[in-house]
Amino acid sequence: MSAAIAAAGETPVVDRPTEAPVAVPGTTAPHNDRPDPFGQSVTRLEDLPLVRGQGRFAADLSFPHQLHMRMVRSPVAHARLLGVDASEALAMRGVVAVWTAQDVVGIPCIPLREGPSVELDPYLQPILARDRVRYVGDPVAAVFATDPFIAEDAAERVSLDLESLPVLTDATAALGEFAPGLPTQPTTIRKGYGDIEAAFAKAACTVELELATGRHSGVPLETRGAIGRYDAARDVLELHGAAKVPHRNRDALARMLGRSPHAIHLFELHVGGGFGVRGEIYPEDVLVLLAAMRLERPVKWIEDRYEALMTTNQSREQVHRVRAAVAADGFVLAMDDEFFHDQGAYVRTHGDRVADMTAGILPGGYVLPAYRVTGHYRLTNKTPAATYRAPGRFESSFVRERLFDAIAQRMGIDPIELRRRNLIRPEQMPFPRGIETIEDNIVFDSGDYPLLLQKTLDALDWPRLQADLQARRAQGEAVGVGLACFVEKSGLGPADGVRITVDFTGAVEVVTGGASVGQGFETVVAQICASTLGVDYRRVRVVHGRTDRIQYGVGAHAGRATVMTGSATHNAALRVRAKALDMAASMLGCAIEGLDIVDGRVIRRGDSGPGLALGDVASALAPTARARGEREPGLTAEGWYETPSMTYPYGVHVAVVRVDRDTGAARVERFFVGYDVGRAVNPMLVEGQIVGGVAQGIGGALLEEFAYDENGEPLAVTLADYLLPTLDDIPPVEVMITEDAPSPLNPLGIKGAGEAGINGVGAAIAAAIDDAIGQPGAVTRLPVTPVRLKALLRQRAG
Amino acid sequence: MKHPITLTINGHRHEVEVEPRRTLADVIREECRLTGTHVGCEHGVCGACTVIVDGDPVRACLVFAVQAEGAQIRTVEGLAQGSQLHPLQQAFMDHHALQCGFCTPGFLMLSTALLERPDPPSDAELQEALSSNLCRCTGYKNIVLAVRAASKAMHATSGAA
Numbered sequence: 010m011s012a013a014i015a016a017a018g019e020t021p022v023v024d025r026p027t028e029a030p031v032a033v034p035g036t037t038a039p040h041n042d043r044p045d046p047f048g049q050s051v052t053r054l055e056d057l058p059l060v061r062g063q064g065r066f067a068a069d070l071s072f073p074h075q076l077h078m079r080m081v082r083s084p085v086a087h088a089r090l091l092g093v094d095a096s097e098a099l100a101m102r103g104v105v106a107v108w109t110a111q112d113v114v115g116i117p118c119i120p121l122r123e124g125p126s127v128e129l130d131p132y133l134q135p136i137l138a139r140d141r142v143r144y145v146g147d148p149v150a151a152v153f154a155t156d157p158f159i160a161e162d163a164a165e166r167v168s169l170d171l172e173s174l175p176v177l178t179d180a181t182a183a184l185g186e187f188a189p190g191l192p193t194q195p196t197t198i199r200k201g202y203g204d205i206e207a208a209f210a211k212a213a214c215t216v217e218l219e220l221a222t223g224r225h226s227g228v229p230l231e232t233r234g235a236i237g238r239y240d241a242a243r244d245v246l247e248l249h250g251a252a253k254v255p256h257r258n259r260d261a262l263a264r265m266l267g268r269s270p271h272a273i274h275l276f277e278l279h280v281g282g283g284f285g286v287r288g289e290i291y292p293e294d295v296l297v298l299l300a301a302m303r304l305e306r307p308v309k310w311i312e313d314r315y316e317a318l319m320t321t322n323q324s325r326e327q328v329h330r331v332r333a334a335v336a337a338d339g340f341v342l343a344m345d346d347e348f349f350h351d352q353g354a355y356v357r358t359h360g361d362r363v364a365d366m367t368a369g370i371l372p373g374g375y376v377l378p379a380y381r382v383t384g385h386y387r388l389t390n391k392t393p394a395a396t397y398r399a400p401g402r403f404e405s406s407f408v409r410e411r412l413f414d415a416i417a418q419r420m421g422i423d424p425i426e427l428r429r430r431n432l433i434r435p436e437q438m439p440f441p442r443g444i445e446t447i448e449d450n451i452v453f454d455s456g457d458y459p460l461l462l463q464k465t466l467d468a469l470d471w472p473r474l475q476a477d478l479q480a481r482r483a484q485g486e487a488v489g490v491g492l493a494c495f496v497e498k499s500g501l502g503p504a505d506g507v508r509i510t511v512d513f514t515g516a517v518e519v520v521t522g523g524a525s526v527g528q529g530f531e532t533v534v535a536q537i538c539a540s541t542l543g544v545d546y547r548r549v550r551v552v553h554g555r556t557d558r559i560q561y562g563v564g565a566h567a568g569r570a571t572v573m574t575g576s577a578t579h580n581a582a583l584r585v586r587a588k589a590l591d592m593a594a595s596m597l598g599c600a601i602e603g604l605d606i607v608d609g610r611v612i613r614r615g616d617s618g619p620g621l622a623l624g625d626v627a628s629a630l631a632p633t634a635r636a637r638g639e640r641e642p643g644l645t646a647e648g649w650y651e652t653p654s655m656t657y658p659y660g661v662h663v664a665v666v667r668v669d670r671d672t673g674a675a676r677v678e679r680f681f682v683g684y685d686v687g688r689a690v691n692p693m694l695v696e697g698q699i700v701g702g703v704a705q706g707i708g709g710a711l712l713e714e715f716a717y718d719e720n721g722e723p724l725a726v727t728l729a730d731y732l733l734p735t736l737d738d739i740p741p742v743e744v745m746i747t748e749d750a751p752s753p754l755n756p757l758g759i760k761g762a763g764e765a766g767i768n769g770v771g772a773a774i775a776a777a778i779d780d781a782i783g784q785p786g787a788v789t790r791l792p793v794t795p796v797r798l799k800a801l802l803r804q805r806a807g
Numbered sequence: 808m809k810h811p812i813t814l815t816i817n818g819h820r821h822e823v824e825v826e827p828r829r830t831l832a833d834v835i836r837e838e839c840r841l842t843g844t845h846v847g848c849e850h851g852v853c854g855a856c857t858v859i860v861d862g863d864p865v866r867a868c869l870v871f872a873v874q875a876e877g878a879q880i881r882t883v884e885g886l887a888q889g890s891q892l893h894p895l896q897q898a899f900m901d902h903h904a905l906q907c908g909f910c911t912p913g914f915l916m917l918s919t920a921l922l923e924r925p926d927p928p929s930d931a932e933l934q935e936a937l938s939s940n941l942c943r944c945t946g947y948k949n950i951v952l953a954v955r956a957a958s959k960a961m962h963a964t965s966g967a968a
Binding site for chain 1: 826828836841842843844845846847848849850852853855882883884886887892896899900901903905906907908909910911912915934935937938939940941942943944945946947948949950951
């Protein structure tokens with residue numbers, strides 16, 4: 010087993026069920042003289058400009074004659090906005106305009122992506138605050154100037170007339186008022202199945218907990234940025250600096266600004282980290298577009314770090330009151346949960362989807378015959394919230410796995426054994442969960458959860474690990490281990506398409522509606538295309554994040570990119586391959602069946618001759634080429650992939666944590682991830698996603714928190730207060746990638762990997778801390794900061 | 808009020824006029840148009856703006872441009888010699904030590920300064936030095952592997968020569 014684990018210093022190895030090479034359906038891969046790029050840890054196509062300092066991030070792009078925008082933001086968490094005085098700012102040299110809500114009347118609030126919603130729409134955020142400000146950082150006015158420093162100086166001279174209103178910072182407290190007649194709970198999420206009351210009536214034991222996850226978020230290292238430009242010559246409005254979902258945002262912006270989607274285009278630049286928060290539509294995106302048209306100059310806005318930490322989407326803050334009904338043998342008969350989701354000041358583009366996903370995925374991979382959940386979706390006077398990597402899963406895994414640990418403790422059953430007794434068995438697959446989430450009926454498509462658990466325990470030599478820790482505890486060390494099981498989700502459909510074209514040099518272009526947030530999207534799509542078509546992946550150029558090149562796109566979120574865009578790429582490449590073989594057969598005067606494409610050349614099988622370059626086949630298919638005959642012009646094809654539902658990868662996380670009883674510091678000594686990804690297109694990149702996710706999870710479990718005081722004043726607005734993990738906080742992460750359960754839903758069997766690393770980190774670390782300090786059930790709240798851990802240690806002493 | 812200054816970056820002289828309040832990071836990016844140096848936090852925490860000033864790694868957001876006059880400044884754009892990548896650049900690619908690439912120039916310059924010291928850094932020295940910059944994507948594992956590999960390659964070469 011240890012051969013399958015990539016520890017520090019090793020190249021990742023995938024635990025593949027058979028020794029057989031990975032063959033992509035519909036092709037003859039692997040090819041004879043060159044390894045099939047599918048499944049190989051090839052280096053990335055993205056890297057060269059990035060290591061040379063030739064990347065182009067939002068702040069790196071400038072247009073001649075551009076203006077700079079600076080926002081004037083609310084300094085208080087809740088107040089009536091009585092007036093804005095911009096006269097002093099307007100008098101400054103270099104200031105071109107100052108806008109308030111009155112200047113943008115007629116521009117609607119930023120809409121839900123999956124809207125409209127009668128319940129949620131009244132709570133959406135306007136691009137500039139109208140009659141109330143609702144969080145510290147709420148945009149009130151926009152200053153436009155010829156220089157960013159002048160804009161910032163001028164913004165400081167805009168004065169706001171504000172009248173204080175009561176501030177709400179606790180989502181479990183009594184409801185307040187968003188606006189007259191609108192309570193701070195716009196909606197309630199209810200899901201469930203089975204007979205809860207009967208389960209609790211017959212339970213041998215019930216366990217009840219209150220658990221909370223702290224407010225933290227993606228915090229990409231690049232702040233947001235947006236450059237609006239209106240090209241009057243072509244009547245096209247352009248937004249540069251788009252990310253994540255450029256096509257969906259183009260459509261929303263077109264509606265907001267009353268333009269045809271053909272007359273507004275979004276351009277993704279390099280994106281310095283996404284993690285769910287970057288690439289949503291924020292007020293500034295709309296303002297630079299509007300200003301570019303009205304002021305007839307390009308308008309650039311670059312967020313500073315202070316703004317990023319109080320205006321970009323935050324996430325995760327939930328309080329759960331959960332109880333379980335358990336049979337005498339440890340089988341969990343039912344789970345009943347009530348939770349409060351702190352949405353912050355406005356409903357943003359995701360609506361209630363994070364809360365909905367929490368409710369949908371909370372049961373995880375356990376059988377659980379009965380389940381009921383009630384989610385209170387609450388507004389407060391804090392920065393608005395939305396998705397952060399593994400939204401609803403980091404939170405719900407913490408709750409579910411804490412509950413299972415508490416049940417094990419109560420029943421006197423080993424926590425691993427308890428999980429074994431409750432995990433869904435492979436023969437129960439596909440397993441209908443009995444509930445829907447984000448409009449998808451949850452059906453776990455494939456998996457062998459007990460097998461992955463066993464492989465993880467074997468890889469760690471679990472009995473020995475336990476014995477080692479026991480021995481260290483006997484020596485006085487506070488060290489312990491914790492484990493969490495989870496089911497991920499990926500490949501949110503329903504459809505994605507790409508267009509592949511081979512040019513006369515044999516170079517291949519894949520135009521996708523996908524997006525890159527730094528995860529290696531170009532490389533993975535190129536590998537899939539190259540594998541299916543029969544070319545070197547380095548000859549494949551992947552175009553993404555450009556709405557002017559392709560009409561539709563799903564972007565990069567919800568673990569979608571590899572599953573959806575990858576599958577569409579495979580389908581399109583099959584069609585290009587068929588066209589190339591058909592043309593080549595005619596050119597070579599032989600049957601299609603006798604031909605193959607290897608390394609960009611059409612060859613006769615079993616023949617060592619040079620064959621025909623794919624570029625020459627493309628030339629023969631040119632519209633003007635006689636050789637083409639009646640064939641459709643161009644060596645090009647579109648391919649679509651449609652899926653009936655999401656695909657569900659799964660994982661096991663194990664943390665070993667040492668606690669310093671004097672300082673209250675918890676240090677993660679070791680972290681292990683076992684994860685079944687279906688099929689790994691590029692194991693090195695899968696491992697990279699997982700290790701990076703673990704680091705972020707450690708941040709959310711121990712360090713990162715957007716704290717607010719009772720007046721709604723944010724207390725973490727610099728990176729000195731909001732603590733991102735450094736190398737010193739991250740142990741050598743060990744990763745075991747398995748391919749025991751390819752997805753039956755897509756042609757490549759792939760599942761998503763982006764959220765595998767972060768999902769169960771909070772849960773595993775909490776359990777490890779309990780174990781380390783010998784206080785089962787002690788950790789009920791994340792992050793476990795030194796102050797909180799000291800309090801837990803005192804509880805025991807007292 | 809702007810001051811005329813001359814900055815020497817990667818061996819090239821840049822004559823620019825800047826306000827005293829402009830940071831070195833701003834001027835490298837905006838006046839000299841070398842945008843490989845990134846600004847992540849503007850107050851010396853993240854290290855994305857790390858450049859080498861007279862041989863030492865420096866956070867360019869914590870230095871005013873006027874303070875850097877007369878100094879030898881090196882940025883990520885100066886690492887490669889034409890198409891020949893610096894061993895650190897190659898190692899970062901080989902070991903998948905970058906994802907989004909935003910922090911990468913800072914890590915490259917920090918590591919360059921570290922590896923140009925006479926003795927190769929020990930693992931503990933490497934751990935301590937690399938803990939001074941932030942990366943949000945990789946979890947650092949591959950950055951450490953890459954710098955260690957480059958260290959080996961560079962010191963093997965210099966030892967042979």
